[in-house]
Amino acid sequence: MKRFIIPFIFMCVLFLSACGNSAKNQTVENASKEDESKTITYQSENGPIEVPAHPKRVVVLNGNAGDLISFGVNIVGVDEWAKASPLFKEQLEDVTTVSDEDLETIIELEPDLIIGDSDNNNLDRLKKIAPTVTYTYNKVDYLTQHLEIGKLVNKEKEAQDWIDDFKSRATTVGNKIKAKVGENSTVTVMESYDKDIGILGNSWGRGTEVLYQAMDLKMPDKVKEMTSKEGYYMISSEVLPDYVGNYLVVSKYNDQDNSYQKTELYKEMPAVKNDHVIEVDGNAFMFNDSLTLDYQLKYFEEQFLK
Incomplete structure (x- = not known):
């Protein structure tokens, strides 16, 4: 008779364990469904x-x-x-x-x-x-x-953690760039639209938030004045030299008319002659979300400090 006791007890243990796991799994599943419905x-x-x-x-x-x-x-x-x-x-x-x-x-x-x-x-x-x-x-x-x-x-905590980290990284990079190009060097950001050109302010994507806010680089006074209301200002290519600072960031699209870059007016601008033009992919630089900002910061670091 004793030989049957151990198998019986073992079967009971397996049964109780299975019941426990089933109940546990059911609890987890119910909690998951409840969490999703919150x-x-x-x-x-x-x-x-x-x-x-x-x-x-x-x-x-x-x-x-x-x-x-x-x-x-x-x-x-x-x-x-x-x-x-x-x-x-x-x-x-x-x-x-x-x-x-x-x-x-x-x-x-x-x-x-x-x-x-x-x-x-x-x-x-x-x-x-x-x-x-x-x-x-x-x-x-x-x-x-x-x-x-x-x-x-x-995801508020994750958002705040990224903000704190980004501000720290951008300040460090900005200081390095200003040490190289000079505290008072100015940067202009532009984008072409058909035959017109948009000069961008300090919060219009295309890297403007990184340049002007996060890294505290300067924009030309005329750009600041003309973009203060709408955030951007449309001009013709003929007056572009009036708005271009020591450095020029050009946001480009392959399907836009970029023929202005072949004109003597463009080629004779000091920023162009001094090789201070940074061209960026307009599609990659359009937004100011966290992934795009990280990319822009790294790109500017490479381009300004190369």
């Missing part, structure tokens, strides 16, 4: 809005795709501008391209959160699809904007 109240610029505590399917219709990628948030729909950035190519390769007009496609994507600009079309209809949070461009500075995105997706 919401938080985000204080948006338009008032409080209830959003998922951990969004799983986000549609991004503004310039914050890079911030979402850095936080590890799953993006299911994104606008064509973000899709064109080579910095996001791998992460957005299989993500659907949408606009604020593609309502049916957005519905099919089943988003649990939509992030857009305050001037997007169809906002009332988008809000019926999923909680929709919008931002007004340049209403807050670029670092505060990153923090706000962090708050929205429940």
